[in-house]
Amino acid sequence: MEKLVFDRRYFEHLYNCSYFTQSEWKSFGKVNIPIGVSYITIGIIYEVLYIPLMFVMSKKEFIQNSCYKIMFLLGIIDIIAVFCNSLMSGYFSLVGAVYCTHPTLVYMVGVFSPSSWCGACATVLLLAFNRFLDLVSPYYSELLFNGKRTFIWLILPGLYWFYFWFIDLPCIYSSIASACFFDPFFGVSFPRNEWER
Template structure:
């Protein structure tokens, strides 16, 4: 994201130069549509994400419902007292965000047969967000490992 701020736009970054063709030309030249993968990803991400009746709120996806039910168990007082469950709740929230973004956006781009230069700014920003979520997930997992090691070796410090 620093390069985006430094250069002002993705198109002006030297390593991400897409000026040789228009967005449509890039897709026609190098794009390959993946309808089965695209529909699978979208269905995975949007299965229950529709409004029911006159309600204006959208409902979470099936996977998000499963995650939320697991997280609700972790919030029970007997579990929430333990530090490992607090870490796992944080990991679950980060993972829920990443799953939602990955499934729907990947599906739409696969259906279109989009390549990097079809939507360079969008791809750069979403890629940065997903990379941040992945790094956050990795750090949280390392924290969980450290927590478990301390819990097993020195329970008094935990």
């Protein structure tokens, strides 16, 4: 993401779609209705199940506990991740998208996909530490996580999530293989050395 914001010239070098016309780029994509419908169906099921759980966790009787605060952040990250990795991937499969057919949308989804995964991993580690401390030493658990102190701890996975959102390369979805790749032109053959000069 930082290349898009701070180094536009380098971004254009990495993600330049000018080698082919829009119709030529569309011809590279592969519409895959079974995969697209599967991704979207699974995504809808997960999102529909997740939203009521988020409401339950946000109730005062639960959210007072540090573990529920951490799980609530994890739920937000997971909802974003499922939207990107399931619902949007399904849409991209249904329309046969490659990077250059929907550059801005595919790029933004590609930025949120790996960063959400990294943010979820960091949040799960924080949750594991919280639960471990609660079992081993309730005194230190209370000392470190009591009340609003948990929100200070939530800054750590938030910063980790933001770091990968801003610094890491996006994982670009390609309908050619119905998967994400760090190469925006995966599966497209053209003389890159000539084009990059």
